[in-house]
Amino acid sequence: MLKYLKKYRVQCVCAPLFKMFEALLDLFVPLVVASIIDRGIAAGSAGHVWRMSGLLVALGLAGLAAAVTAQYFAAKAATGFAADARHALFEKLTSLAFSDVDRLGTSAMITRMTSDVNQAQTGVNMALRLLLRSPFVVLGAMIMAFTIDVRCALIFALVIAALSAVVAVIMAANIPMMQGVQRQLEAVLGATRESLAGARVIRAFRREDAEYQAFRAKNRELAARQLRAGRVSALLNPVTYVLINLAVILLVRRGAIRVDSGALTTGQVVALYNYMSQILVELLKFAALIITINKGWASWKRVEDVLALTPSMTALDEMGGAPSEGAPAVAFEHVTLTYPGAGSPALEDIDFAASRGQTVGIIGGTGSGKSSLARLIPRFYDATSGAVRVNGVDVRDWPKDALRAKIGVVPQKASLFKGTIRDNLRWGDPDAADADLIEAAAIAQASDVLAAKGGLDSEIAQNGGNLSGGQRQRLTIARALARRPEILILDDSASALDMATDARLRGAIAGLSYRPTVFIISQRAASIMRADLILVLDDGRVVGKGTHAELLKTCPIYKEIYDSQFGGEAPLPDAAATGNHPVRAIDSSANRLCGDPEKDNGEVSA
């Protein structure tokens, strides 16, 4: 926490100082009043009364100036601190490895950045304003008490020690409870997000009531936890009150005895009592402050948890090896990947190489590891064993930005961001000219999206909400192409496109002048069958490697996939372009679909 306050050390020192100055001025007031009584009234001087009253107003003015300054410094430090903390959090979150992001969860990250930072901000603000003031007044009053009567003042010392102990115990009990409250708040936030994101499905399945009930249960638990935590923190105030007044009773008792024996005067007892009252007032404020600071601290702990995370993957700042001209663009050397917490590997012993400008098709069943394979190239995850090399250099020896700048990734989930289409496409290349963006859009078959929406300047809503799935997908492809990548990865990113658009897209990519190495991951044999190298994945292993023609002969799984889409007597890819065969192919596939579904099912699983 100090790290983030350090930047505001001037404010952090000045705010309490000015506060203490104001408190000091307060301590003068009784002296001035005493002067009014002793030298004004007793001496019958109206002039002195006027002067002293003026002094009181002046003290008030000086106090006002000091307090305003203190408030400004405190507000400046607290809001600056919160802004810096949010910045640090955002930066930290963007630097985390994908596996860390998976583990943290979106809701947790959002609450840390919003609600938790807000609580910490309030805590810092109050602490700067009041944390030092109260102990200062308490200490001052105690010192005054000692100057009056040591034996009575010992009661003060005793009571302050007892209070510290009580406050410490209550705080220790309260902080974990507060953390529990924040955790539950996270659950409530998660449920709220879900109700919004899943609105269509929830309504389609008429689950509004059930979802509401589930939210209600979480929300009630939150209120219950808040109540439990509140019950404990509500003890602070009364306990303080009891202890202080116990001290007052003891003080009056002892004072009475000591006055009776002539060791003290009545006036001194009154003075002691006044100091005790002053302490009480300050401590009550202090107790309220402690609750706020407690809350802030609990929240800050949770913020710190995130800030303290070390990304489970670190990247070098400079190249750890020299890229070689002759090396394959991408090479996998006996790569195995096991996700953290997963029982079995997602990829096992993957070994292949793709030369520059080649197109690699990756095909396989759902969950066969196609996407996992693609994620290793830009080093979204690290291989558990083996190595992934780009231009002959292990991806772990590449600076992260240099590696990723070479690669255009189009993920399965087409996500765009609030802003203009231009803003979104420039993600690929911040310096791209409009002409480049329009060209990238044309290759991505997204020209009509631009036309329909009104050009590069048209606004995209949050998460691309005002675009259809297919429009989003084509814009994400254009985004990847805008950077003219050396390596282009299309992770099943044509799934929302119709066959015709998909085919035109592949044709356009094949004709790119800068000849990127292209990885196409698809469920459709048609999308990959013209690739230079096809990898067939099954359950995380490569079960077929080669060209379309080779695989049809050597890889039963590939043949099965192909047949399921084209029917038994399939044309070779070269023949496919003639336009006659495909109709036949579709017909035969359709015939199969029209046939007995039971039989169909049996065939496939056989």
Add this chain to the structure above:
Amino acid sequence: MRTSTGQIGTIKKVLRHIGRYKWLVLASLILSAATVLLTLAVPILVGRAIDGIIGAGQVRFDVVWPLLWRIGVCVALTALGTWVMNVVNNRVTFDVVRDLREEALSRIHRLPLSYIDAHPHGETVSRVIADADQFADGLLMGFTQLFSGALTIVFTLAFMLTQNALITLVVVCVTPLSLFVARFIATRTYAMFRAQSETRGEQTAFINEMIGNLKVVQAYGREAAETARFDGINERLRECSLRATFFSSLTNPCTRFVNAVVYALVALAGALAALAPGSAMTVGMLTAFLSYANQYTKPFNEISGVVTELQNAVACAARLFELIEAPVETPDAPDAAPLADVRGAVAFDHVYFSYVKDRRLIEDFNLSVEPGCRVAIVGPTGCGKTTLINLLMRFYDADAGAISVEGRDVRDIPRRSLREAYGMVLQETWLKNATIRENIAMGRPDAPEEEIIAAAKASHAHGFIRRLPNGYDTVVGEDGGQLSQGQKQLLCIARVMLCLPPILILDEATSSIDTRTELKIQSAFAKLMAGRTSFIVAHRLSTIREADVILVMREGRIVEQGDHDSLLQKGGFYAELYNSQWCSE
């Protein structure tokens, strides 16, 4: 900027919500009055005890000792009362906020989809979470301090009046100044708090978008660029926040200054009165007055502090109420009878629809679907296919014309009953953060285990589910967590398999599933579709070919309608689409 009438309206609404807990509030008020009286009594008792300590050898122990006992009892009662009161206040506050959150959520489920589509989710979440939280803080402070502060003022005033009417008058005349100052600052800070809250909402929306898509941000090396954009909003928030925090924190020092003036005036008036010949004013009385003046002005400080907190709370509550009061979907007609015996006849009759008034989308759309019919909707991406689904499910209402099921206008059918007739698999898979089992049983939460497993088997999800760490009890995590897109889609299909509704809507249902699995699913679908009306949005022509009617859509309109063979023969847009499938490579 909001007018103060807006504030008053919000306060009235808050009071209405607190009304439910009127007995607890009453208890809190009684306890508050009791503790204030007891607290004020303690100094008096102490004063009397001190009066008993006259001087050396003159202390009247017989008076002092019993007084000390009475003080003890008072203190114990005050402490107990304060604690109970705090607990009661907590209860009221947290329960009111809980109620508000529940209302907000129940409202979310009844909002038209157009609201949910048009408002960034992060912003709505910020209303339900952050604003509600801030509101709770303000309300709690208001509760604990406002009433007791007011009571302290009243009681002290009464004590003072019994002493000297003239000086009391001075105090009474000057102190409103402090309220005036507090009010002056408060009305100005309200706008600042609202600006802070709005900027905060904007930032939450940004965070929601970026953090939700963190992986894309990283893939494009946009960490620094997006952090810079984030900093832009963050900087504005810092400024708004600084302004709101600083100006609101001025209240306290300003009112304290007014109090210092009051104190000085009392000292001046009292001292001058004491100086005046023949005055009844004594030094002792002056001392008493000064301490009372302090006693009396302190709550003013507290109250003004509370006022700024309340300002913030009201600003937050206003945003929460905006959500709670957002217009809901047109309610089902009171006489709407549920659908009975749905066979699957669906008709569109001169339907017009668009999302934005001046951008026409669906115009004069007519379609009559017989029970058991398979309708395939094809066309280039973005041609309005998803819109048809929005209309079928009544996520949106048609602007003109009518959609009917079994010959009944859908607007005359309760939504639940209408949607029950449909089974929907959307392109965008959405799963609850719950177990696999709960996700499959979404449409029929009481379905027995065997049926859930049967549905999973039918959609070929059983295999991968079994391999998950906890099988059917695996919690899928937020946004589907670690499941692949295809696995999520299988689960969405299993969800429909379990319900067996009479009408099916399949939107890109199998786009992320490999064709081998898809074949298996299709065979299951074939069983499912037998005798059921189905609307299929898919790009695989092999799937579509089986349809009884193919709707070819382009730019929101149905440009062709017919079966596969007749459409091919016609040589129109469909034929073009179909043939381009291979030729354009």
